[in-house]
Amino acid sequence: MHSRLSLRNITKRYPGIVANDGVSMDIDPGEVLAVLGENGAGKSTLMKIIYGATRPDEGEVYFDGKKLDVASPAEARSLGIAMVHQHFALFDTLTVAENVALGLTRPMSIAEISEEVKRLGERYGLEVDPAGIVMELSMGERQRVEIIRALMTNPKLLILDEPTSVLTPQAVKKLFVTLHQLASEGVSILFISHKLDEIRELADRCVVLRAGKIVTSVDPKKETEQSLARLMIGAEPPVIREANGTPGDVIFELKGVTTPGNERVCGTENATLSVHAGEIVGIAGISGNGQARLMAVASGEYPTRPEDVLLFGKPVGDLDTKARRKAGLRYAPEQRLGHAAVPELSLQANTYLTGDDLVRGGFILEEKARRFAQLVIERFHVKTPNEKRAAGSLSGGNLQKFIMGREILNRPRVLLVNQPTWGVDVGAAAVIRNALMRLREEGAAIVVVSEEIDEIFEIADRVAVMYRGHLSPAVPKADISVEEVGRWMSGLWPGSSFKNTQDKDAEVAR
Numbered sequence: 368m369h370s371r372l373s374l375r376n377i378t379k380r381y382p383g384i385v386a387n388d389g390v391s392m393d394i395d396p397g398e399v400l401a402v403l404g405e406n407g408a409g410k411s412t413l414m415k416i417i418y419g420a421t422r423p424d425e426g427e428v429y430f431d432g433k434k435l436d437v438a439s440p441a442e443a444r445s446l447g448i449a450m451v452h453q454h455f456a457l458f459d460t461l462t463v464a465e466n467v468a469l470g471l472t473r474p475m476s477i478a479e480i481s482e483e484v485k486r487l488g489e490r491y492g493l494e495v496d497p498a499g500i501v502m503e504l505s506m507g508e509r510q511r512v513e514i515i516r517a518l519m520t521n522p523k524l525l526i527l528d529e530p531t532s533v534l535t536p537q538a539v540k541k542l543f544v545t546l547h548q549l550a551s552e553g554v555s556i557l558f559i560s561h562k563l564d565e566i567r568e569l570a571d572r573c574v575v576l577r578a579g580k581i582v583t584s585v586d587p588k589k590e591t592e593q594s595l596a597r598l599m600i601g602a603e604p605p606v607i608r609e610a611n612g613t614p615g616d617v618i619f620e621l622k623g624v625t626t627p628g629n630e631r632v633c634g635t636e637n638a639t640l641s642v643h644a645g646e647i648v649g650i651a652g653i654s655g656n657g658q659a660r661l662m663a664v665a666s667g668e669y670p671t672r673p674e675d676v677l678l679f680g681k682p683v684g685d686l687d688t689k690a691r692r693k694a695g696l697r698y699a700p701e702q703r704l705g706h707a708a709v710p711e712l713s714l715q716a717n718t719y720l721t722g723d724d725l726v727r728g729g730f731i732l733e734e735k736a737r738r739f740a741q742l743v744i745e746r747f748h749v750k751t752p753n754e755k756r757a758a759g760s761l762s763g764g765n766l767q768k769f770i771m772g773r774e775i776l777n778r779p780r781v782l783l784v785n786q787p788t789w790g791v792d793v794g795a796a797a798v799i800r801n802a803l804m805r806l807r808e809e810g811a812a813i814v815v816v817s818e819e820i821d822e823i824f825e826i827a828d829r830v831a832v833m834y835r836g837h838l839s840p841a842v843p844k845a846d847i848s849v850e851e852v853g854r855w856m857s858g859l860w861p862g863s864s865f866k867n868t869q870d871k872d873a874e875v876a877r
């Protein structure tokens with residue numbers, strides 16, 4: 368029997384970097400293989416080569432025993448190779464069904480596609496509205512579209528580049544059931560994840576990439592999370608610092624903010640939150656429950672009545688993001704490319720976007736910006752040859768580190784962060800979380816929206832949950848358990864108007 372896929376001596380160089388360095392590996396039919404590696408280790412590059420999105424400089428790819436020279440993703444798909452990307456490869460202005468249509472290998476009408484999207488969504492717990500415009504979907508919903516789109520091509524090899532980063536724990540469970548089912552039907556699965564527990568749960572085998580080379584191949588079920596982290600980094604992973612210091616005055620408030628939603632975007636309903644200097648409030652919840660709007664309201668991207676948002680006790684609801692930055696509030700949004708950074712611009716030029724002190728009298732202070740970009744790269748261990756590189760050429764995790772570093776090193780008094788460690792490896796996640804803890808110790812008020820309950824419990828002082836636009840009270844972390852937060856994620860917090868809901872979400876949470 369042939370391997371489903373064999374790689375022989377794959378090498379890919381980019382200016383100044385060998386992204387893949389003589390990689391050889393095999394994957395059998397029905398095997399689930401995880402690829403583990405730090406940000407920038409070369410995982411995505413390898414997947415793109417298999418999928419025909421990038422050409423290797425050297426080496427061969429064999430699929431079902433036949434030598435392949437895949438020139439394009441369309442060709443890969445027609446051979447039975449499907450990929451779920453880390454950076455969603457969706458067209459923002461098209462509907463879900465239209466996006467799916469673009470990835471199909473056989474012609475289907477939009478009506479047929481919509482039916483199929485619904486059917487697959489229900490079967491695999493990946494519900495999404497086929498008529499929804501992608502631009503207006505949450506990250507979690509976009510991820511679901513990507514996965515459904517891949518499944519619709521009936522792949523023999525399914526490549527998943529961090530597919531669970533924005534899925535709820537329940538959706539991850541369902542996805543894993545789906546993937547196990549697909550594997551038992553003979554589909555080979557190549558899976559990139561930074562979540563070591565997921566690798567242990569899902570994969571039959573795990574290869575570790577370090578600086579473009581495979582350093583080892585292990586049975587992840589025989590490893591611990593600690594030992595996997597050590598294999599990946601080549602050293603002990605950093606430890607998260609303990610929270611020190613007591614919170615000060617309330618310096619940031621949302622005062623019963625109600626904003627209209629529409630069919631696609633969840634608004635907010637009487638959202639109230641007070642954040643003290645020197646504390647981190649974590650907001651848990653499934654994405655698409657109003658977190659994006661809440662952050663837009665808090666940051667100034669969605670103006671409200673002045674008195675809806677208070678910064679240092681002053682009404683700022685009608686001020687834009689720039690004016691709020693001037694007053695000491697900064698925001699690191701969820702979407703790295705397009706929202707937080709311009710992919711075509713260099714890292715240095717991306718510092719101008721929120722670096723108000725890098726521009727004077729309409730002129731850019733080039734040298735200051737260059738030094739600042741270098742400082743971010745150094746402090747946040749961003750792997751890139753230099754600050755002149757385009758943001759879009761960085762690996763996903765490295766760009767995330769750069770964006771977080773850009774905002775944190777500006778020393779904001781209030782920091783709003785949406786998914787701070789999305790797609791970031793365990794070592795780098797510790798760097799980011801520690802930087803947030805340090806900022807908190809220095810007296811900043813920090814709001815972290817995260818779908819990772821573990822992350823919230825690791826860094827937050829108080830925990831709140833968002834559900835259908837409603838924000839729960841923020842309670843001290845010591846007063847609530849992970850299970851309870853899980854229940855609150857279905858709106859079941861004390862005093863909530865959803866307390867008696869018997870809907871599907873609540874069923875799932877139980």
Ligand SMILES: Nc1ncnc2c1ncn2[C@@H]1O[C@H](COP(=O)(O)OP(=O)(O)OP(=O)(O)O)[C@@H](O)[C@H]1O
Nearest residue numbers: 381386406407408409410411412760762763764765
């Ligand atoms: N188009 C490109 N141009 C220049 N350099 C690139 C390009 N694509 C990738 N690289 C570089 O190749 C290296 C490997 O990147 P890759 O995206 O494969 O890493 P990764 O292991 O997937 O990281 P992450 O976990 O952060 O997604 C990185 O140093 C990256 O900056």
